[in-house]
Amino acid sequence: GAGVSQTPSNKVTEKGKYVELRCDPISGHTALYWYRQSLGQGPEFLIYFQGTGAADDSGLPNDRFFAVRPEGSVSTLKIQRTERGDSAVYLCASSLKADSNQPQHFGDGTRLSIL
Amino acid sequence: SQQGEEDPQALSIQEGENATMNCSYKTSINNLQWYRQNSGRGLVHLILIRSNEREKHSGRLRVTLDTSKKSSSLLITASRAADTASYFCAYSGSARQLTFGSGTQLTVLP
Numbered sequence: 001g002a003g004v005s006q007t008p009s010n011k012v013t014e015k016g017k018y019v020e021l022r023c024d025p026i027s028g029h030t031a032l033y034w035y036r037q038s039l040g041q042g043p044e045f046l047i048y049f050q051g052t053g054a055a056d057d058s059g060l061p062n063d064r065f066f067a068v069r070p071e072g073s074v075s076t077l078k079i080q081r082t083e084r085g086d087s088a089v090y091l092c093a094s095s096l097k098a099d100s101n102q103p104q105h106f107g108d109g110t111r112l113s114i115l
Numbered sequence: 116s117q118q119g120e121e122d123p124q125a126l127s128i129q130e131g132e133n134a135t136m137n138c139s140y141k142t143s144i145n146n147l148q149w150y151r152q153n154s155g156r157g158l159v160h161l162i163l164i165r166s167n168e169r170e171k172h173s174g175r176l177r178v179t180l181d182t183s184k185k186s187s188s189l190l191i192t193a194s195r196a197a198d199t200a201s202y203f204c205a206y207s208g209s210a211r212q213l214t215f216g217s218g219t220q221l222t223v224l225p
Contacts, residue, residue, distance in 0.1 A: 004157070031211070033212060033213075035215075040218075041217060041218070042119070042203045042205070042215030042216050042217055042218050043158070043203075043213075043215050044215070045212040045213065045214065048211060048212050050211075055211065056210060056211065056212060059212070091157060091158070093157075093158075098211045099211070100145045100146060100207035100208075100210075100211055101145065101146055101163065101165065103148065103160035103163060104158075104160065104213065105160070106150075106157030106158040106159070107157050108155070108156050108157045109156075109157055
Protein backbone atom coordinates (compact mmCIF):
# COMPACT_ATOMS: atom_id res chain seq x y z
CA GLY A 1 0.00 0.00 0.00
CA ALA A 2 0.93 3.63 -0.24
CA GLY A 3 1.22 4.27 3.47
CA VAL A 4 1.52 2.58 6.84
CA SER A 5 -1.61 0.60 7.63
CA GLN A 6 -2.74 -0.23 11.16
CA THR A 7 -5.54 -2.56 12.15
CA PRO A 8 -7.91 -2.45 13.85
CA SER A 9 -8.52 1.28 13.93
CA ASN A 10 -10.40 0.90 17.20
CA LYS A 11 -10.34 -1.84 19.81
CA VAL A 12 -12.48 -2.01 22.92
CA THR A 13 -11.91 -4.83 25.35
CA GLU A 14 -12.26 -5.71 29.00
CA LYS A 15 -9.58 -5.48 31.62
CA GLY A 16 -7.52 -8.65 31.76
CA LYS A 17 -7.98 -9.60 28.12
CA TYR A 18 -5.25 -10.15 25.52
CA VAL A 19 -5.00 -7.88 22.48
CA GLU A 20 -3.00 -7.86 19.27
CA LEU A 21 -2.42 -4.74 17.20
CA ARG A 22 -1.16 -5.04 13.64
CA CYS A 23 1.06 -2.76 11.59
CA ASP A 24 1.76 -3.07 7.89
CA PRO A 25 4.65 -0.74 6.99
CA ILE A 26 5.48 0.91 3.70
CA SER A 27 6.87 -1.66 1.30
CA GLY A 28 10.66 -1.70 1.36
CA HIS A 29 11.00 0.05 4.72
CA THR A 30 13.33 -1.94 6.92
CA ALA A 31 12.82 0.01 10.14
CA LEU A 32 9.54 -0.17 12.06
CA TYR A 33 8.66 1.70 15.24
CA TRP A 34 5.85 1.46 17.80
CA TYR A 35 4.77 4.45 19.88
CA ARG A 36 1.98 5.04 22.38
CA GLN A 37 0.12 8.33 22.57
CA SER A 38 -2.08 9.43 25.43
CA LEU A 39 -4.66 12.17 25.03
CA GLY A 40 -3.07 15.60 24.73
CA GLN A 41 0.47 14.23 24.71
CA GLY A 42 3.12 13.48 22.15
CA PRO A 43 3.91 9.89 21.18
CA GLU A 44 6.15 7.88 23.51
CA PHE A 45 8.55 5.32 22.10
CA LEU A 46 7.92 1.64 22.82
CA ILE A 47 10.09 -0.50 20.53
CA TYR A 48 11.72 -0.49 17.12
CA PHE A 49 12.77 -3.18 14.67
CA GLN A 50 15.52 -3.20 12.10
CA GLY A 51 14.48 -6.07 9.85
CA THR A 52 13.19 -8.96 11.92
CA GLY A 53 15.00 -8.18 15.14
CA ALA A 54 13.98 -5.84 17.93
CA ALA A 55 16.85 -3.37 17.95
CA ASP A 56 15.62 -1.43 20.98
CA ASP A 57 12.73 -2.39 23.27
CA SER A 58 13.64 -0.04 26.10
CA GLY A 59 10.31 1.78 25.87
CA LEU A 60 8.11 -1.22 26.62
CA PRO A 61 6.54 -0.43 30.00
CA ASN A 62 6.59 -3.98 31.40
CA ASP A 63 6.63 -7.64 30.41
CA ARG A 64 2.95 -7.63 29.50
CA PHE A 65 3.97 -5.90 26.27
CA PHE A 66 5.65 -7.78 23.44
CA ALA A 67 6.12 -7.18 19.72
CA VAL A 68 7.22 -9.33 16.82
CA ARG A 69 8.13 -8.86 13.18
CA PRO A 70 8.82 -12.41 12.00
CA GLU A 71 9.37 -11.74 8.30
CA GLY A 72 10.71 -8.23 8.48
CA SER A 73 7.53 -6.62 7.22
CA VAL A 74 4.27 -6.79 9.21
CA SER A 75 4.59 -6.32 12.94
CA THR A 76 2.24 -7.24 15.77
CA LEU A 77 2.18 -5.56 19.17
CA LYS A 78 0.80 -7.89 21.81
CA ILE A 79 -0.51 -6.86 25.21
CA GLN A 80 -1.34 -9.47 27.84
CA ARG A 81 -3.60 -9.04 30.87
CA THR A 82 -4.65 -5.57 29.76
CA GLU A 83 -5.14 -2.84 32.35
CA ARG A 84 -7.18 0.36 32.14
CA GLY A 85 -3.94 2.33 32.06
CA ASP A 86 -3.08 0.69 28.74
CA SER A 87 -5.83 2.73 27.07
CA ALA A 88 -4.18 4.97 24.47
CA VAL A 89 -3.60 5.33 20.75
CA TYR A 90 -0.90 2.97 19.56
CA LEU A 91 1.00 4.36 16.58
CA CYS A 92 3.23 2.53 14.19
CA ALA A 93 5.81 4.18 11.94
CA SER A 94 8.27 2.97 9.36
CA SER A 95 11.33 4.41 7.68
CA LEU A 96 13.53 3.32 4.83
CA LYS A 97 16.25 2.34 7.28
CA ALA A 98 17.03 2.80 10.95
CA ASP A 99 18.85 6.08 10.50
CA SER A 100 18.07 9.00 12.75
CA ASN A 101 18.13 11.30 9.70
CA GLN A 102 15.34 9.38 8.01
CA PRO A 103 11.80 10.77 8.42
CA GLN A 104 9.33 8.36 9.93
CA HIS A 105 6.01 7.66 8.23
CA PHE A 106 3.13 7.07 10.61
CA GLY A 107 -0.07 5.10 10.38
CA ASP A 108 -3.34 6.48 11.76
CA GLY A 109 -3.02 4.35 14.87
CA THR A 110 -5.16 1.92 16.82
CA ARG A 111 -7.28 3.49 19.54
CA LEU A 112 -7.30 0.96 22.38
CA SER A 113 -9.88 1.28 25.14
CA ILE A 114 -9.75 -1.00 28.16
CA LEU A 115 -13.00 -1.09 30.11
CA SER B 116 8.54 9.89 29.40
CA GLN B 117 8.74 12.90 27.13
CA GLN B 118 11.82 15.03 27.31
CA GLY B 119 10.78 17.77 24.95
CA GLU B 120 8.68 20.72 25.92
CA GLU B 121 6.76 22.92 23.57
CA ASP B 122 5.14 26.27 23.98
CA PRO B 123 2.62 27.54 23.68
CA GLN B 124 0.43 24.53 24.45
CA ALA B 125 -2.30 26.14 22.38
CA LEU B 126 -2.28 28.95 19.83
CA SER B 127 -5.22 30.57 18.08
CA ILE B 128 -4.66 33.00 15.19
CA GLN B 129 -6.49 34.51 12.24
CA GLU B 130 -5.99 33.24 8.74
CA GLY B 131 -3.10 35.05 7.07
CA GLU B 132 -1.17 35.61 10.29
CA ASN B 133 2.08 33.88 11.13
CA ALA B 134 2.28 31.15 13.78
CA THR B 135 5.38 30.49 15.84
CA MET B 136 5.88 27.42 18.02
CA ASN B 137 8.86 26.73 20.24
CA CYS B 138 10.49 23.53 21.39
CA SER B 139 13.12 22.89 24.05
CA TYR B 140 15.00 19.70 24.75
CA LYS B 141 17.53 18.43 27.25
CA THR B 142 20.05 16.15 25.54
CA SER B 143 22.53 16.23 22.69
CA ILE B 144 20.82 15.63 19.37
CA ASN B 145 21.64 14.47 15.84
CA ASN B 146 18.69 16.28 14.38
CA LEU B 147 15.35 17.80 15.24
CA GLN B 148 12.18 17.16 13.29
CA TRP B 149 8.73 18.71 13.21
CA TYR B 150 5.57 16.70 12.67
CA ARG B 151 1.96 17.65 12.23
CA GLN B 152 -1.05 15.66 13.44
CA ASN B 153 -4.65 16.21 12.47
CA SER B 154 -7.25 15.05 14.94
CA GLY B 155 -7.62 11.28 14.92
CA ARG B 156 -4.83 10.77 12.42
CA GLY B 157 -1.19 9.78 12.42
CA LEU B 158 1.73 12.17 12.34
CA VAL B 159 3.02 13.66 9.12
CA HIS B 160 6.67 14.63 8.78
CA LEU B 161 7.15 18.31 7.92
CA ILE B 162 10.83 19.14 8.10
CA LEU B 163 14.14 17.94 9.53
CA ILE B 164 17.02 20.14 10.63
CA ARG B 165 20.39 18.64 11.43
CA SER B 166 22.39 19.60 14.49
CA ASN B 167 24.95 21.50 12.37
CA GLU B 168 22.27 23.61 10.68
CA ARG B 169 20.81 26.80 12.09
CA GLU B 170 17.90 27.48 9.80
CA LYS B 171 15.91 25.63 7.18
CA HIS B 172 12.98 26.53 4.93
CA SER B 173 10.32 24.46 3.22
CA GLY B 174 7.49 26.31 1.52
CA ARG B 175 5.70 28.35 4.19
CA LEU B 176 7.69 26.65 6.96
CA ARG B 177 10.81 28.03 8.57
CA VAL B 178 12.66 26.13 11.27
CA THR B 179 15.51 27.41 13.42
CA LEU B 180 17.76 25.45 15.73
CA ASP B 181 19.94 26.80 18.53
CA THR B 182 21.94 23.92 19.97
CA SER B 183 23.57 26.16 22.59
CA LYS B 184 20.13 26.90 24.04
CA LYS B 185 18.76 23.44 23.17
CA SER B 186 15.79 25.01 21.45
CA SER B 187 14.05 25.14 18.10
CA SER B 188 11.23 27.12 16.61
CA LEU B 189 8.76 26.46 13.81
CA LEU B 190 7.29 29.40 11.94
CA ILE B 191 4.32 28.96 9.63
CA THR B 192 3.80 32.02 7.47
CA ALA B 193 0.54 33.20 5.95
CA SER B 194 -1.45 30.58 7.85
CA ARG B 195 -4.55 28.92 6.43
CA ALA B 196 -7.53 27.27 8.09
CA ALA B 197 -6.16 23.95 6.80
CA ASP B 198 -3.06 24.44 8.98
CA THR B 199 -5.21 23.76 12.04
CA ALA B 200 -3.60 20.75 13.73
CA SER B 201 -1.25 19.72 16.53
CA TYR B 202 2.42 20.28 15.88
CA PHE B 203 5.15 18.23 17.56
CA CYS B 204 8.88 18.59 17.65
CA ALA B 205 10.85 15.38 17.86
CA TYR B 206 14.54 14.73 18.17
CA SER B 207 16.95 11.86 18.03
CA GLY B 208 20.26 11.57 19.76
CA SER B 209 22.39 8.46 19.85
CA ALA B 210 19.29 6.28 19.68
CA ARG B 211 17.29 5.78 16.50
CA GLN B 212 13.88 6.39 17.98
CA LEU B 213 12.34 9.82 18.26
CA THR B 214 11.60 11.65 21.49
CA PHE B 215 8.58 13.87 21.06
CA GLY B 216 7.58 17.10 22.69
CA SER B 217 4.21 17.68 24.26
CA GLY B 218 2.83 19.47 21.22
CA THR B 219 1.21 22.78 20.29
CA GLN B 220 -2.44 22.83 19.26
CA LEU B 221 -2.76 25.42 16.50
CA THR B 222 -6.15 26.78 15.51
CA VAL B 223 -6.36 29.03 12.47
CA LEU B 224 -9.63 30.93 12.30
CA PRO B 225 -11.04 31.69 8.85
